[in-house]
Amino acid sequence: MKISRDAGMRLLSIDYKYQSLGLAEPAMYAQEDWNEIGTVKRNEHSNNGEKQASVETLAPGKVRWQDFNQEAYVDVTMVRPGQDPYARNKFNQAESDKLQMDRSVPDTRHDQCRRKQWHQDLPATSVVITFHNEARSALLRTIISVLKKSPPHLVKEIILVDDYSDNPEDGALLGKIEKVRVLRNDRREGLMRSRVKGADEAQAKVLTFLDSHCECNEHWLEPLLERVAEDRTRVVSPIIDVINMDNFQYVGASADLKGGFDWNLVFKWDYMTPEQRRTRQGNPVAPIKTPMIAGGLFVMDQSYFEELGKYDMMMDVWGGENLEISFRVWQCGGSLEIIPCSRVGHVFRKQHPYTFPGGSGTVFARNTRRAAEVWMDEYKNFYYAAVPSARNVPYGNIQSRLDLKKKLSCKPFKWYLENVYPELRVPDHQDIAFGALQQGANCLDTLGHFADGVIGVYECHNAGGNQEWALTKDKSVKHMDLCLTVVDRAPGALIKLQGCRENDSRQKWEQFESNSKLRHVGSNLCLDSRNAKNGGLTVEKPSAYFYRGDSAEVERCRVISKGIMAGRSFIYEDVAERALALLPLYVRHAEETSGTPRYRMAGTENTDDKQKE
Structure with a gap:
């Protein structure tokens, strides 16, 4: 394969040598299918089978996606028998490889979306997709879904930015597909700088950013473009459906979610409050104002992207960029929306397939x-x-x-x-502890219940939300405006969430002894999870047995003390600042657009805190 470059643009144009793919030339592009201006001709017959039609005119050297030899492109890196299908991409590449590149996925939109008429004079968009060592099948399926599921006049171009993949042909070969342009970095730049590079080359007035392992659903583009056309300061995102990383099943996501975060600044999905859901019942497809976007998939006016400062070009690789652009849009006069009538599937992985300089x-x-x-x-x-x-x-x-x-x-x-985000609880001076109550791998959790609901334990996700609690100076254990309340002062009594009342003795708790057990003041009974699987947490008499835990782990977590209540431990962490005690000492290790993050304990090595250029 010969690659010619323009030094300034580094746009790739490819003169295929089919033998490099093990192909005979006619298998991909038979010479007789081309006329001198590059029009693909096909034998398409009318009802009487007598007409031959020219389908569309393409730029010289380009082919429709239907004519691109998808099998040959994917076969080069296909998972072979005996190979680990998760090794390269951290999702089941074997499942991805065997699926059709233009497979049908369920239409997950609300019925009202299917009846909706979109404006006819919408602006075209440049779709920017960055990738690094992406599975060829996933990348190609993303491109094909854009072309197949979008009105042709609304997609000006697809700009692929190859962030220095090991094999340049992963992207370069795709440059033959209609509307696809390929840029390649000459070193690893990361998501932010790669997206800016693509945006700088864009020819359309609207930018669409997508991750490289997506599948667009029916009429995904029109509702996004319509909102931006009405107001250039809107930054809009589709509802992000889930493509299962193991079997690639396409599953519709809830339309009752907004993007958010906790004070560890890790992205999370927030369920709308009951009041917000009731308000939306009259118009369930109305745009959803969101404090934050996941960051992998969104549409934005090109001139507004520039005016607002693009991305922070000193951020590296991936992570934190969605936080930064979300704050910047809202605080500088724009708005963020999730558009329910737009659906795009995304493969959510549990870990990154690539390395980060420095970790x-x-x-x-x-x-x-x-x-x-x-x-x-x-x-x-x-x-x-x-x-x-x-x-x-x-x-x-x-x-x-x-x-x-x-x-x-x-x-x-x-x-x-x-x-924008009044739902985010700001710790106050009445809190002596704020964060999570942890029991081994599980944390105290509201389980999504509200007033008069029981509580339980659930696997710790270190993202706040249902696992965010505060122990106040007046001895209440609070979640938002609800407090842990003992229904009865006898062993085995259930604990419920009830509205906080200043002098209610049923809501008074305290830590005691060196093991930080949480004890109800009025009954001297301890918070206990032995009944968690049978209806909720209870209060019980303290056990005589206490497991002290791994002292090395305690030291790393900066835990004051760690004890067991009836054989079950709860952890607190002391933090001096503003008399707060926030538990998480974790660093995010998650896929681009959230999902179910994987966490690892952060290192505590001392480094020079002097900030450098």
Whole structure:
């Protein structure tokens, strides 16, 4: 294969040598199918079988996606018998490889979306897809789904940015497909700089960013473009359906979710409150204002993207960029929306398939610190209380981003909390502990229940939400405006969530002894999970047996003490700042657009805290 380059653009144009793919030339593009201006001709017959029609005119050297030899392209890197199908991409590549590249997926939209008529004069978009060592089948399926599921006049181009993949042909070969342009980095740049590179080359007035392992659903593009056409300051995202990483089953996601985060600044999905869901019953397909987008899939006006400062070009590889752009859009005059009538599937992985210079935890912490230092004002201290180890990670020079914030007259983070994300609980001076109550691998969890609901334990996800609790100075254990309440002062009595009342003795709890057991003050009974599988947590008499735990683990977690209540342990972590005690000492290790993150314990190595260029 010969690759010719323009030095400035590094756009790849390919003169195929079919033998490199083990193909005879006619298998991919038979010479007689081309006329001198590059029009693909096909024998397409009318009802009487007598007509031959020219389907469409393409640029010289381009083919329709239907004519691209998909099997030959995928076969080169296909998983062979005996190979680990998860090794390269951390999803089941064997399942991906055997699926049709243009497979049908369930139409997961609401019925009202199927009857909706979209504006006819919508602007075209440039679709920017960045990738690094992506599975060929997943990448090709993403491209084909864009072309197949989009009105042709609305897709100006698909710009592939190959972030220095090991095999340049992963992207270069795709340059033969209609509307596809390929850029290749000459070194690893990461998601943010690669996306900016693609956006800078875009010819359309609207940008669409997609991850490289997606599948677009029916009429996914029109509702996104319509919202941006109406207001250029809107940044809009589809509902992100789930493509199972093991069997590639396509599953529709809930339409009752918004993007959010906790003070560890890890993205999470928030369920709408019951009141918000009731409000939406009259118009279930109305746009959803969201405090944060997942970051992998969104549409934005091209000029607004530039005006707003593109991406922070000093962020590396991946992570924290969705946090930064979400804060920036809201605080600087724009808005973020999830559009229910737009659905795009995404493969959610449990770990990254690629390496991070310096480690994924360090890179994520560095990027997150940059976002926090620029956009969160004094509220950044809650992040450092939640993730103390982040203070040891240098974050570089942020002056240009601070200058941008001033130039755009952006609002303070306090405004964001009050007007955009009032659901995020801000720790106050009444809290002596704030975070998670942990029991081995499980954490105290509301289980999604509200007033008068029971509580339980669930696998710790270190993302707050249903596992976020505060122990206050007046001895209440609170989740939002609900407190742990003992129904009866006898062993075996259930604990329920009830509205907090200042002098209600049923809601008073305290830590006692060196093992930090949580005891109900009025009954001297301990919070216990022995009945968790049979209806909820209870209070019980303390056990005489206490397991002290691994002292090395306790030291790493900075736990004051660790004990067992009736054989079950709960952990607290002491943090001096603002009399808070936030538990998580974890660094995110998750796939691009969230899902179910995997966490590992953060390192506590001391580094030079001096910030460098």
